[in-house]
Amino acid sequence: MTHKIAILGASGYTGAELVRLIAGHPNMEIAALAADRKAGMQMGEVFPFLRHLDLPALCRIEEIDFDGIDLCFCALPHKTSQDVISTLPQTVKIVDLSADFRLRDPADYEKWYGNPHTATDIQREAVYGLTEFYRDQIRNARLVAGTGCNAATGQFALRPLIGAGVIDIDDIVIDMKCAVSGAGRSLKENLLHAELSEGYNAYALGGTHRHLGEFDQEFSAIAGRPVQVQFTPHLLPANRGILATTYVTGDAQEIYDTLAAVYADEPFIIVLPFGSAPSTHDVRGSNFCHVGVVADRRKGRAIVITALDNLNKGSSGQALQNANLMLGEEETTGLMGAPLFP
């Protein structure tokens, strides 16, 4: 059985990545592609790397007949996303890649994103889309809220450790490095090649990055009390990849064993041998996440490193993984492609 798929916001990087992935999915068919500002164009004109595919032309969202659509991916900016999703028929399953439905408390949403939430009723039915930890709820959800890419990378390191109580939850530092595609196809000076290539800097310093809202929500829920991590994102002079170097207090071996046990049967989370360091190179273009654990020379201190592809496992790959569950497909279908190296 072939599921009919719509993608809203198809002219951005996550939209294009969805098309790339779904093109290799045996049981999905792209029935509609919307991108308001590029409506009327062919996808292959907007993204020449997709020229070989036979795809519907880009259209405006209101031109889509959602009657035949089984599932809709929304790769729209936050705020726009909630407005659009409010108008979609109840019969359509939705995987939202924006930030609009990630935070369960509308007050948290307003705090981090600056605008009041206007679809709080829909928010209530949204399931947080970190597949490995919300699998059962996702299977039955109508609306799944894809996680932030940094948020996913940090949670793969820390959720099992907070849950098992093997680290000091008041002493967590996440030093994050994210490639430039994480900022989307937006025209900003700091995203120009000449400004970024051969350079390196931190940004959103001191606890101001919006993905902290997800860390706070999720880690506090696991711990049963407020948890606030320290989180500093850096802009990596590369196109794809996130790497989180997470500094924790705890026994490194116990930390390793905890992660190895939790991820033992996960198809996409690969725990490297103890003492090994992951590289973004080794997950690029794939839905895999590599996890490494190292003991520091100071007893009781450990480093956990997680690496994934921000556009794939951190966004569109995760979205497809969730869509598979929502549509009754094998979770891994269309997602087992090996990374691209070099």
Place this chain on the structure above:
Amino acid sequence: MTHKIAILGASGYTGAELVRLIAGHPNMEIAALAADRKAGMQMGEVFPFLRHLDLPALCRIEEIDFDGIDLCFCALPHKTSQDVISTLPQTVKIVDLSADFRLRDPADYEKWYGNPHTATDIQREAVYGLTEFYRDQIRNARLVAGTGCNAATGQFALRPLIGAGVIDIDDIVIDMKCAVSGAGRSLKENLLHAELSEGYNAYALGGTHRHLGEFDQEFSAIAGRPVQVQFTPHLLPANRGILATTYVTGDAQEIYDTLAAVYADEPFIIVLPFGSAPSTHDVRGSNFCHVGVVADRRKGRAIVITALDNLNKGSSGQALQNANLMLGEEETTGLMGAPLFP
């Protein structure tokens, strides 16, 4: 039916690319992986990006039992390749990725590669592996000689034009730009990141690049008389991709029509709209080749631009395409993956 595959020289980039591609092929199984200097290691140790795959350990070539092997990819250095292939049983089909069997005349081989050919009898049965132009012979071949990556890129621009007689064959300039992975995983100073990134230079100047041997052989055969193109390769500060800017004398529209007609039904060769320029970005990680034609302001002069991924369409993808034909599979199986962008 599953074909059993061996890969010799699995620890290089083309070997790893073969593994990546075959991992997604429904009817092939990797039965043996040889890499003499890394024998005993797991592929995931040599190439961590392949850790998720269940693969045989690397072994020495002489440890392989070729009885059960249907097809063997040889990704060995030239010279070594002919020595090894001489020892393989006749029952095994072979796709060679080295330069050893590309040149039909042993004297040409010795001229370009410096050493006498020691397997001239086998050479006689080798078929040149540019699939789109040797398809029928490849189907029936026991030994297919994969082309040089530059050689493939240039031929996709020029073969149809020389064949149709629409350009002046004595006035052809190929300005080639090849990414660094084309030089393999070899430890050379000029391949270091610090020497290459942010820089750009030509090399193998004045007609000394070995892939000229292939151009001479193929273009002369098509034209029925000696053809010598001018060819200058440059080293591109990027990991994958070749782009050939080919300057020819002829009518641009006629050139375009010729290429469009020849490639109309080719699954992997995409001729862009007249006047468009391909980008290596748009074919990276894929088996596709983009072709563009532009008229120069000077009447009777045209530019043909071809872009492909040197490790994929220029090497391992081409090899798999040929293997498919040799094994009676659909030519495109395992090769329709979309490029990775950005």
Place this chain on the structure above:
Amino acid sequence: MTHKIAILGASGYTGAELVRLIAGHPNMEIAALAADRKAGMQMGEVFPFLRHLDLPALCRIEEIDFDGIDLCFCALPHKTSQDVISTLPQTVKIVDLSADFRLRDPADYEKWYGNPHTATDIQREAVYGLTEFYRDQIRNARLVAGTGCNAATGQFALRPLIGAGVIDIDDIVIDMKCAVSGAGRSLKENLLHAELSEGYNAYALGGTHRHLGEFDQEFSAIAGRPVQVQFTPHLLPANRGILATTYVTGDAQEIYDTLAAVYADEPFIIVLPFGSAPSTHDVRGSNFCHVGVVADRRKGRAIVITALDNLNKGSSGQALQNANLMLGEEETTGLMGAPLFP
């Protein structure tokens, strides 16, 4: 004696490069920096790499008192430049980095730039700023028109050869590769890191690039009859550097001897040993231009390769070299800094 300098358009890359160079000049003082949209800001805020310098704040052009200014660099967009320069007092010497005064015939200007020239009287006094070939006129000029960066790179290869009659002027192909800073600090999708890094493509194909106007003007003047070269620019995934691979018909040794003789006493033009290829790496951040000549295997064909830094020798370094001459300084003052490698 210290010359007082104004820079108009200081918030772009060429403006910043001028500041960087002049900061090391013993006899120049930056008296005014204009950048309309950033007026009121400190240069160190717009370009943090200049934070260590004590500079005047950015202002609007009309706020500058030109009475005390000896020389003004105009790093403004074309069209704006002619409007502004028309208003400057006759007492101020001007080095213009825009395209506005490069083409002597206003009809040529309109043909290549699309708008009619509105300062044709000033145009008449402008001297073309390719220092090595217009040195004496530049010394006495009030207004010098800096060349296009591609135009400079191509001319260093070809002017002496056309002048000496050692090549066939009807058979010239310039395959140009220019780094991204050549496009300025402008917000365009194709200049984003994610769109450019790891990719490569030609643009302005078929004789449509505006710098062709300069080639036509200069080469025709030298030859005494119309000369039209074929010119294809490519966008290099690097921040600085231009490399021109120029294909000519002629005797390679004679070509080499001609270039070596013409540039023998030039402080910035370095002719490499015969057969050597320049690299953009080796001139980055400097005012040097490397020149290489190679014989093709086909008798009577040669390749000339020139490499320089587009922002420095191709733009701001050239501008300072010209300013030195106009102000009676040593031509090389402030410009002998070695390239930055790696």
Place this chain on the structure above:
Amino acid sequence: MTHKIAILGASGYTGAELVRLIAGHPNMEIAALAADRKAGMQMGEVFPFLRHLDLPALCRIEEIDFDGIDLCFCALPHKTSQDVISTLPQTVKIVDLSADFRLRDPADYEKWYGNPHTATDIQREAVYGLTEFYRDQIRNARLVAGTGCNAATGQFALRPLIGAGVIDIDDIVIDMKCAVSGAGRSLKENLLHAELSEGYNAYALGGTHRHLGEFDQEFSAIAGRPVQVQFTPHLLPANRGILATTYVTGDAQEIYDTLAAVYADEPFIIVLPFGSAPSTHDVRGSNFCHVGVVADRRKGRAIVITALDNLNKGSSGQALQNANLMLGEEETTGLMGAPLFP
């Protein structure tokens, strides 16, 4: 007065950077350049970017007549360095760029570098080369031991804070990112462009990086008791630059005030406005170090970020700064060149 300079190990990146810098120094003359494996070659052949300079040919160390040499830079591998320096005449001042004389306790040296120290008597007279903190001793030293590039970057953040007692010295995390030239011009697989570009990973994990020996020595000396920081280096896909993100416990404003006061009169250390983040882009190719301080959202936690050029301020620029002091020159001579951006 012109000082005669020798450089041993001139064929590596730090040697070439020394030549680049000294070429712009008005009172130094390069009298000898040694590089054993390249002896007999011209520097411009080994590093074409230095072709414009008139330099002595490379020779073997034993060929140098040290009688006329005022100061010798040793840019040799550790271990070799102590062997060579033992043989130099007492009349020659020495700036060593290797690790051989950084650690005052020979037992520490052996612990971190694996081999016993064979020049412990010379070690006793060596002064640690972090100019800003050892200025007076350096002025009078015969032998100055240049710091590790990571070690310098971390110390610029932490020395004043440990000294002033404004942070918890038992809770310091340094997340370091270093560009590839920090590893030198060595042929290692992980330094190849194809292995590094577009990738990112940590290395020397868990407190095994040798520069920790310097942190331990220096921080403990300041604190008057053992201090062990946590330090994780990462390999940056860029050619130059180090950035340290240092996580500390303390009052951010007090931290900022402390750093601002200590560095107020330093010519090369620039403290950015409170809350600003430095970028490696903004110091590339220069002897400047940018320092930023940010308050974390969690009260009592702060982030200090320091950025410098590993080859310049982190190595050869620092060496020249020290040489200036040792020779009675102005500390800043030859070092005020602006960074190269973009």
